[in-house]
Amino acid sequence: MSTAGLNMSRRIRRTPYTDRVEYHGVKGFSVVNHMLLPKAYKTSVEDDYWHLRSQVQLWDVAVQRQIQISGKDAYRLVQFMTPRDLSDVKIGECRYIPVIDENAGMLNDPVLLKLADDKYWLSIADSDLLLWAKGLKVGMNLEVQVDEPDVSPLAVQGPLSFGLMSDLFGSNIGKLGYFEFGKFEIFGKKQIIARSGYSKQGGFEIYLEGSSYGGSLWDLIWNAGQEYDIRPGCPNLIERIEGGLMSYGNEFTRSNNPLECGFNSLCHFGKNFDYVGKSALIEIAKKGPRKKLCGVKFGGGKTPPCGQPFPVTSKEGLPIGSVTSGIYSPRLKVNVGMSMIKRGYWGNGTQLVVHTPDGMAREGVVSKFPL
Amino acid sequence: MSTAGLNMSRRIRRTPYTDRVEYHGVKGFSVVNHMLLPKAYKTSVEDDYWHLRSQVQLWDVAVQRQIQISGKDAYRLVQFMTPRDLSDVKIGECRYIPVIDENAGMLNDPVLLKLADDKYWLSIADSDLLLWAKGLKVGMNLEVQVDEPDVSPLAVQGPLSFGLMSDLFGSNIGKLGYFEFGKFEIFGKKQIIARSGYSKQGGFEIYLEGSSYGGSLWDLIWNAGQEYDIRPGCPNLIERIEGGLMSYGNEFTRSNNPLECGFNSLCHFGKNFDYVGKSALIEIAKKGPRKKLCGVKFGGGKTPPCGQPFPVTSKEGLPIGSVTSGIYSPRLKVNVGMSMIKRGYWGNGTQLVVHTPDGMAREGVVSKFPL
Numbered sequence: 001m002s003t004a005g006l007n008m009s010r011r012i013r014r015t016p017y018t019d020r021v022e023y024h025g026v027k028g029f030s031v032v033n034h035m036l037l038p039k040a041y042k043t044s045v046e047d048d049y050w051h052l053r054s055q056v057q058l059w060d061v062a063v064q065r066q067i068q069i070s071g072k073d074a075y076r077l078v079q080f081m082t083p084r085d086l087s088d089v090k091i092g093e094c095r096y097i098p099v100i101d102e103n104a105g106m107l108n109d110p111v112l113l114k115l116a117d118d119k120y121w122l123s124i125a126d127s128d129l130l131l132w133a134k135g136l137k138v139g140m141n142l143e144v145q146v147d148e149p150d151v152s153p154l155a156v157q158g159p160l161s162f163g164l165m166s167d168l169f170g171s172n173i174g175k176l177g178y179f180e181f182g183k184f185e186i187f188g189k190k191q192i193i194a195r196s197g198y199s200k201q202g203g204f205e206i207y208l209e210g211s212s213y214g215g216s217l218w219d220l221i222w223n224a225g226q227e228y229d230i231r232p233g234c235p236n237l238i239e240r241i242e243g244g245l246m247s248y249g250n251e252f253t254r255s256n257n258p259l260e261c262g263f264n265s266l267c268h269f270g271k272n273f274d275y276v277g278k279s280a281l282i283e284i285a286k287k288g289p290r291k292k293l294c295g296v297k298f299g300g301g302k303t304p305p306c307g308q309p310f311p312v313t314s315k316e317g318l319p320i321g322s323v324t325s326g327i328y329s330p331r332l333k334v335n336v337g338m339s340m341i342k343r344g345y346w347g348n349g350t351q352l353v354v355h356t357p358d359g360m361a362r363e364g365v366v367s368k369f370p371l
Numbered sequence: 372m373s374t375a376g377l378n379m380s381r382r383i384r385r386t387p388y389t390d391r392v393e394y395h396g397v398k399g400f401s402v403v404n405h406m407l408l409p410k411a412y413k414t415s416v417e418d419d420y421w422h423l424r425s426q427v428q429l430w431d432v433a434v435q436r437q438i439q440i441s442g443k444d445a446y447r448l449v450q451f452m453t454p455r456d457l458s459d460v461k462i463g464e465c466r467y468i469p470v471i472d473e474n475a476g477m478l479n480d481p482v483l484l485k486l487a488d489d490k491y492w493l494s495i496a497d498s499d500l501l502l503w504a505k506g507l508k509v510g511m512n513l514e515v516q517v518d519e520p521d522v523s524p525l526a527v528q529g530p531l532s533f534g535l536m537s538d539l540f541g542s543n544i545g546k547l548g549y550f551e552f553g554k555f556e557i558f559g560k561k562q563i564i565a566r567s568g569y570s571k572q573g574g575f576e577i578y579l580e581g582s583s584y585g586g587s588l589w590d591l592i593w594n595a596g597q598e599y600d601i602r603p604g605c606p607n608l609i610e611r612i613e614g615g616l617m618s619y620g621n622e623f624t625r626s627n628n629p630l631e632c633g634f635n636s637l638c639h640f641g642k643n644f645d646y647v648g649k650s651a652l653i654e655i656a657k658k659g660p661r662k663k664l665c666g667v668k669f670g671g672g673k674t675p676p677c678g679q680p681f682p683v684t685s686k687e688g689l690p691i692g693s694v695t696s697g698i699y700s701p702r703l704k705v706n707v708g709m710s711m712i713k714r715g716y717w718g719n720g721t722q723l724v725v726h727t728p729d730g731m732a733r734e735g736v737v738s739k740f741p742l
Contacts, residue, residue, distance in 0.1 A: 006377035007401045007410040008678035010695050011497060011620030030378045031402040034497065034620060039378040102509050107502065126382060126405065128499035131478065135506015138473050138647055249382030249405060276509055307379035324381050 012036060015062035016152045016214020020222075024232040032063035032126045038234045046330045048231070049238040052201055056160035057233030058221055061198065062152035062214075066207065067110070067130045070119040073142040077133065078112065078120050080140075080275050083258060083267040089114045094179040094194055097122075098258040098266055099129065104280040105254040106261065107132055109246070111196065113181060113207075121207075123153065125248035136276070150211050156221060157203035160228040165204050168224050169193065173204070186220075187213055198235045200243035200370065237327045241336045244295060244369025250324045251293055251338050257281065259289040260340060291321065292346045295371045296337040298354040298364030302328040303335040311355045312339050312364075320345045323354055329371070335362070336371050383407060386433035387523045387585020391593075395603040403434035403497045409605045417701045419602070420609045423572055427531035428604030429592055432569065433523035433585075437578070438481070438493040438501045444513040445489045448504065451511075451646050453483075454629060454638040460485045465550040465565055468493075469629040469637055470500065475651040476625040477632065478503055480617070482567065484552060484578075492578075494524065496619035507647070521582050527592060528574035531599040536575050539595050540564065544575070557591075558584055569606045571614035571741065608698045612707045615666060615740025621695045622664055622709050628652065630660040631711060662692065663717045666742045667708040669725040669735030673699040674706045682726045683710050683735075691716045694725055700742070706733070707742050 006012075006029055013035040015021075021038050028040040038060050043051070051057065069078055079086050082097040089095055095112045099122075108129045110122040122129060133146045156165060165173050169184045173193065176182055181194035192207040208217055222230060235245075246252060252261050258281070259267070268275075269282055296312070303310075309322035319342075326337030337354065345352065350366040377383075377400055384406040386392075392409050399411040409431050414422070422428065440449055450457050453468040460466055466483045470493075479500045481493040493500060504517045527536060536544050540555045544564065547553055552565035563578040579588055593601060606616075617623060623632050629652070630638070639646075640653055667683070674681075680693035690713075697708030708725065716723065721737040 007399050008676070009401070009618075009621055010677075010680055011618060012402065014679065028378050030380070031383065101505055128502055131499055131503035132506045134472055135503045135508075136510045137506075139507045139510015139512075141510075247380075247382060250380055305379070306381075308385065309381055 006031070015060055016208065016211040017060040017062060017154060017218050020215060020218040021060050021232065026232075033065045033124065033128070035063045035065070037061070037063045038232070040234070041232050043231070045237055045327065048233055049236050049330065051231055052158050052199060052233060052236050052239055054159065055229045055231070056156060056158040056164055056203075056225060057231050058218065058225065059155035059157060059233050059235065061155045061205070061235075063126075064123045064153045065148055066151040067122040067124055067133055068119070068147045068149050069122070069133060069144055071144040072118065073144045074118045074120055077137060077142055077144050078122075079273055080136065081133065083275055083278065083281060085268045085272060086112070087272070091116060092181055094181060094196055096266070098261070098263045099132070100258060100277040100281065101254065102277050102280065104257040104277040104284055106248065106252050106256050106258060107254060109248050113192070113194065115192075121151070127248065149209065151207050151209050152211060152214060154206045154208055154217060154221070155197045155203060156206070157197045157199045157233070158201050161203040164221070164225050164228050164230070165193075168220065181207075187216060189213075198245060199239055200245070201239065237325065238329050238336065241295075241325055241327060241338055242329060242332070242371045244338075244371075246293065246338065247325065251340070256340070257284050257289065259284055260291055261293050288343070291340040291342050294339055294341045294346050295367040295369045296323060296326075296339050296352070296354065296364050297332070297367045297371060298326075298335045298337065298362045300335070300356075300360050300362035303356050303362070304358050306337070308357070310337070310357070312341070313353045313355065314345055315351050315353065320352060326354070332371060335364075341366060377402070386431055387579065387582040388431040388433060388525060388589050391586060391589040392431050392603065397603075404436045404495065404499070406434045406436070408432070408434045409603070411605070412603050414602070416608055416698070419604055420607050420701065422602055423529050423570060423604060423607050423610055425530065426600045426602070427527060427529040427535055427574075427596060428602050429589065429596065430526040430528060430604050430606065432526045432576070432606075434497075435494045435524045436519055437522040438495055438504055439490070439518045439520050440493070440504060440515055441490040442515040443489065444515045445491055448508060448513055448515050449483065449491050449493075450644055451507065452504065454646055454649065454652060456639045456643060457483070458643070462487060463552055465552060465567055467637070469632070469634045470503070471629060471648040471652065472625065473648050473651065475628040475648040475655055477619065477623050477627050477629060478625060480619050484563070484565065486563075492522070498619065520580065522578050522580050523582060523585060525577045525579055525588060525592070526568045526574060527577070528568045528570045528604070529572050532574040535592070535596050535599050535601070536564075539591065552578075558587060560584075569616060570610055571616070572610065608696065609700050609707065612666075612696055612698060612709055613700060613703070613742045615742075617664065617709065618696065622711070627711070628655050628660065630655055631662055632664050659714070662711040662713050665710055665712045665717050666738040666740045667694060667697075667710050667723070667725065667735050668703065668738045668742060669697075669706045669708065669733045671706070671727075671731050671733035674727050674733070675729050677708070679728070681708070681728070683712070684724045684726065685716055686722050686724065691723060697725070703742060706735075712737060
């Protein structure tokens with residue numbers, strides 16, 4: 001285990017899979033929701049990219065903590081937390097929902113799972129959304145429980161995941177539509193498995209309830225995956241940028257609104273229901289957002305790592321944004337990135353310049369997702 | 372810079388001092404409040420310990436983010452967030468306050484600064500307390516603003532800090548009582564400096580407002596500190612355990628109540644004011660807490676690092692707690708640690724056994740702080 005750069009303590013929680021991840025030679029972690037997220041194994045990001053596109057990988061994504069909202073007022077609270085209309089969500093369905101504050105600033109972009117009419121999970125990105133939900137609950141005096149249950153998602157991603165998961169859990173799993181979930185028996189207990197994941201290569205997420213099963217679940221999939229050339233993996237930077245999968249804290253923060261993130265179609269502006277930040281969001285919509293998240297392709301050879309945002313200027317040298325995630329794509333043979341781009345410059349094909357910390361000014365172009 | 376174990380991205384924010392910290396050869400980081408906290412430089416923890424006790428160190432503690440609560444209902448919200456009676460807090464004073472949820476579970480243990488009758492800062496430990504404050508604000512429809520201002524604390528800790536800080540900011544700074552703050556001119560701007568810090572060796576925290584001054588402030592103190600043998604440093608594990616300084620997420624979490632943490636004297640049970648979790652806390656107080664945070668000394672030679680809690684048993688082998696922070700003290704010549712200890716076993720001098728991951732059962736004893 002190489003953790004030279006990250007000091008371990010109980011405050012940065014291990015997951016039920018961390019032992020296995022260490023066994024497989026994890027080389028780096030990030031920290032998300034006070035928990036360890038593997039970021040690199042023995043193979044390169046490029047090698048992992050090709051593998052993910054053709055085979056199957058096992059990802060410890062237990063950092064995707066579940067905020068469980070249950071009880072009489074559960075629906076009322078969940079709908080109050082998002083501009084997205086949830087009236088048509090059925091039990092067994094997932095929804096990607098922006099969560100905003102009173103100024104329409106993004107607080108998180110979780111995946112909602114409807115478990116029952118009075119029970120929801122929010123599978124969160126990196127912020128303590130539990131505190132937001134609890135604060136609203138207490139402040140509004142709602143009859144709900146807000147908890148973080150002992151649920152630790154394990155992702156099986158890549159095109160061969162369908163064969164592998166059918167082998168293990170039966171052919172019914174192949175009938176799940178995208179963003180649908182079902183219950184499947186694992187070690188004698190019904191567990192939620194969704195057709196979802198933080199890649200565009202297809203796959204599943206097992207919402208394992210009960211940390212003590214972690215090692216056994218990992219081993220079960222690992223062993224069955226041998227004939228599919230399974231590898232330990234993690235969200236792949238090249239693949240997620242090409243696919244337009246944003247990361248909260250990287251591409252957008254509380255200082256961004258959902259329209260800047262391109263979530264227009266997820267925002268209800270009518271009178272069907274009220275939600276936090278609605279009036280602020282309506283004001284923003286009237287004027288239109290001042291910047292918008294865009295894909296960017298840029299040249300100049302392989303970019304250095306994007307540890308800090310790269311400034312982006314127009315061809316004339318005006319600041320128009322900054323690349324918040326960026327890396328070289330071996331498939332497209334060009335650097336790919338994501339950047340909020342100023343109004344007037346966000347049109348597809350607009351030329352721009354990306355300034356990397358090696359001092360290079362790299363010519364680039366605004367590009368639609370998927371890149 | 373050694374960051375092999377921690378992958379960098381914008382999501383894990385750099386501080387205004389990170390450039391300087393890297394220049395000084397930082398060897399490891401932790402992540403607190405989505406931001407980098409230096410954890411080791413070129414010298415050992417033991418060497419730093421002795422230095423901190425006798426000289427002066429400069430610590431990048433910008434991870435102590437400020438949650439600013441301001442406006443007409445500011446006092447009402449702040450008092451609603453803590454069991455501690457704030458009615459006697461004067462402008463220019465700090466208070467250590469437990470913040471609890473509706474079940475009396477600890478959400479954070481910030482230091483409160485009263486800047487004005489309608490303006491407070493909460494200098495937070497590792498959880499997004501902003502979301503809790505905002506949730507209450509929105510839910511209760513309060514007239515307050517809740518923000519994270521551009522404030523980045525820089526700590527000057529150790530006995531020689533008094534001389535150094537007087538050289539820089541005048542003799543008035545020596546008149547600050549413990550947990551008092553004043554405003555001092557730095558680069559033409561009034562900045563808050565408090566006599567406080569995450570050590571028991573004395574010192575100050577500069578609440579620098581304006582990230583752009585970060586490098587210059589670091590340099591100012593660094594240069595003036597040369598005659599005091601100043602070093603770059605960070606919260607020292609040996610020193611903080613000996614001093615009984617707890618760490619949220621390590622020693623206690625949301626599953627602990629303030630009585631378990633030993634905050635009895637900070638909890639108001641009378642009728643003077645209402646706060647979140649009051650009725651739950653009163654119930655707990657009636658029965659008395661079932662465990663309590665204690666100091667522990669244990670032998671068997673230098674303990675391995677406490678990356679995961681060490682189980683603690685009674686002499687008879689019953690589980691009675693777990694050491695959540697632990698390390699060898701070169702001064703006491705014994706291992707020191709902190710553990711929640713079960714009722715019946717928390718008396719000073721009670722013998723116990725600490726089980727470290729090297730397989731050793733180490734004899735120990737419950738010990739009062741400071742160790």
